Amino acid sequence: xxxxxxxxxxxxxxxxxxxxxxxWTAGIGASFVVPNGTTSFGVGDILVRQTFPVPSxxxxxxxxxxxxxxxxxxxxxxxxxxxxxxVTDPVSEVEALQTAGVVxxxxxxxxxxxxxxxxxxxxxxxxxxxGTGLSQAVVLDTSDLxxxxxxxxxxxxxxxxxxxxxxxxxxxxxxxxxxxxTTFMLDTTPPSVIDxxxxxxxGITDPVSLGEATQPAGVVQVKGDIGNNIEVQFIxxxxxxxxxxxxxxxxQAIVLTSTEVLSLGDGTVTVQAAQxxxxxxxxxxxxxxxx
Numbered sequence: 001x002x003x004x005x006x007x008x009x010x011x012x013x014x015x016x017x018x019x020x021x022x023x024w025t026a027g028i029g030a031s032f033v034v035p036n037g038t039t040s041f042g043v044g045d046i047l048v049r050q051t052f053p054v055p056s057x058x059x060x061x062x063x064x065x066x067x068x069x070x071x072x073x074x075x076x077x078x079x080x081x082x083x084x085x086x087v088t089d090p091v092s093e094v095e096a097l098q099t100a101g102v103v104x105x106x107x108x109x110x111x112x113x114x115x116x117x118x119x120x121x122x123x124x125x126x127x128x129x130x131g132t133g134l135s136q137a138v139v140l141d142t143s144d145l146x147x148x149x150x151x152x153x154x155x156x157x158x159x160x161x162x163x164x165x166x167x168x169x170x171x172x173x174x175x176x177x178x179x180x181x182t183t184f185m186l187d188t189t190p191p192s193v194i195d196x197x198x199x200x201x202x203g204i205t206d207p208v209s210l211g212e213a214t215q216p217a218g219v220v221q222v223k224g225d226i227g228n229n230i231e232v233q234f235i236x237x238x239x240x241x242x243x244x245x246x247x248x249x250x251x252q253a254i255v256l257t258s259t260e261v262l263s264l265g266d267g268t269v270t271v272q273a274a275q276x277x278x279x280x281x282x283x284x285x286x287x288x289x290x291x
């Protein structure tokens with residue numbers, strides 16, 4: 001550790017003590033180096049005085065440390081980063097923006113933690129936190145994500161996101177270990193109704209009998225992108241109910257029970273279908289519909 005000395009008179013000589021005046025050492029230049037192994041100084045332990053060449057007894061008033069000093073030359077350990085507790089990969093827009101954090105980091109108390117999100121293109125987002133010694137949420141906002149309606153604003157694009165984290169402790173010692181990192185797939189694009197099919201099962205004619213409505217081959221069939229969840233709602237004059245299935249990319253029959261069919265009542269039945277992708281983004285287009 002080097003201690004700088006200021007306000008020295010040009011051409012003068014000076015000396016310093018690091019034991020409250022017990023011993024003195026001639027100064028050179030405008031600084032001196034603290035002996036290795038020194039961890040702290042109490043108030044007044046450091047004294048500096050300027051002496052004139054002739055006579056050597058002519059000394060200036062002491063300069064001293066008026067607060068206690070503690071030295072920290074230890075390099076901090078690597079900060080850590082993981083996906084947020086409620087986040088699953090791929091990551092939806094809702095997950096990316098949640099207040100619980102898309103990722104959480106842990107670092108030293110009072111350290112400056114730098115978290116960098118990098119996409120597969122040119123998008124880079126940096127967040128800075130002050131460490132608490134505990135796990136901390138890293139929260140993104142809408143401006144951190146790419147917006148197709150405002151492409152010039154930048155932001156992270158959908159696809160692979162790499163998150164790197166490093167820290168610098170309160171004394172200014174930077175982490176020397178490689179930055180810890182994690183990755184996730186960002187998917188903020190909701191599924192389109194264009195990719196969703198809904199139709200009566202082949203052989204079903206309108207009006208539909210109870211036997212046709214409950215046949216093992218199903219009464220209606222849907223088709224969605226692999227991995228999406230499809231919700232199919234039946235709405236009748238007397239009631240409604242919801243059927244949910246995982247899309248496999250093929251046409252899938254919706255089989256009804258007699259209890260479900262009778263709960264709708266006779267008359268017009270409206271069937272609506274919408275899907276949520278595997279990242280959790282819901283369809284924003286109106287649902288597909290038949291009657």
